[in-house]
Amino acid sequence: MCHQCVIEGVKKTMLSRRALFTGAAATGVAGVAAGLAPARPALAQTGGRVVDLTHTYDSDFPTFDGEPGILTEEAVNFEESGYQLLKLTLFEHTGTHIDAPLHFSADGASVDELEPQNLVCPLCIIDITAKAADDANATVEAEDVEAWVSENGAFPAGALVAMRSGWAAKVGDPSFRNDEAGGLAFPGFATSATDLLAEQGVLAIGVDTLSLDPGNSADFAVHYSWLPGGRYGIEGLNNLEELPATGATIFVGAPKHRGGTGGPARVLAVI
Template sequence: MQVDLSHRIETGMQTFPGDPAVAVDEHATHEEDGFHVDAVACGSHTGTHVDAPSHVIPGGSDLDAFPVERFAFDAVRVDCRDLGARDPIPESRVPDADAGLAAFWTGWDAHWNTDRYLDHPYLSPEAAAACRRRGFDVAVDALNPDPTPSPNARDDEPTGFQAHHALLGDDLLILENLTNLGRVGERFELRAYPLALASDGAPVRAVGVDRET
């Protein structure tokens, strides 16, 4: 079974605060031009996407430094749905598994395109460090593995994108804004091939292939 784990790219969709707005507009129409073309304007971290090290690491690798097979992941799903708004995911949740990627299932995709989506659970610095030690790439069904700025931010939250630096600084990849993780099993293959951009990140069409069916 293959499951689409991607949010649709569309005008006005949610982005990280301050990122470029997304617009999908008609550029040519059948009636006027005899064919249809859309003009798409968006940032490199639009929707369901992958972060390259250069996103936060000066001189870090862009996406085109990684071979295409690097974007097919042996994934383990980690159930974190019991955590609430702006709760840290503790180190104890990082699995001791023979896998290449840890997909943290918070259920926060249910709040996509709402203000509440900004207040997702996040990886504690200790959890991010454990993922780095175990060589895990990381995926989240939320806006960010770090806390996202919002009016509800707490004074004791980590600052400085610590999870991003821990992972991307070791050439591990981060995938953000997944959805539908409840439709795959605990072990699955995640295929998330980015657009062919020499960039710090790019949208992906993320697909989960369940290994339990």
């Protein structure tokens, strides 16, 4: 299929989704927690430019616990069999990946139970790169959310709000995960921000670091407050600097293994 045909196909799909979501019911946290798609506005008009928000990862990619998140083994050799096949040993929370509600709750939705319409969202980006340059454990606070709204207007219903800290550029360097003393150190969200986002009908949050919580968190407060409410998160986003603060649409290619707490995802933005 030609490149122009693909672009036109994307446009038609986006316009079709706009019509689908016009007049949808269920708003805010109650609707999300009940597994219902919140009312959402038209998705972004696009010129067809796709930005890959996903890191390529292997066994050297940094993980929260420091252990390899994926191991690769040759299962079938091309010279011997005429085709090739790899065997993967994979931990769910590695690379660019999704955190399902079940990750931090006893009975939350598993990754295969996430509603498909909740994986295509308006994307809003809160930039804290200046703050993170001075503090490795900087957080998105309520005042950052309020400042974003003051500048850009209200968050679209059903939006995914991503933190841009500049941390994606550190992948491959020890400072992506640790401070000079060896402790976990990276930016994340504060509950003051996520509580406010939940009140405003935001569906999901994302970070360009290893965790929704900052590295020095002792209680995973954001994980425990955000995910059990029926919402999800994405960790390890890439290339957020290529996108505007608002106006893009994010597509979350979540895995669908039964009972999963999350898993590696191919995440794309269209602008």
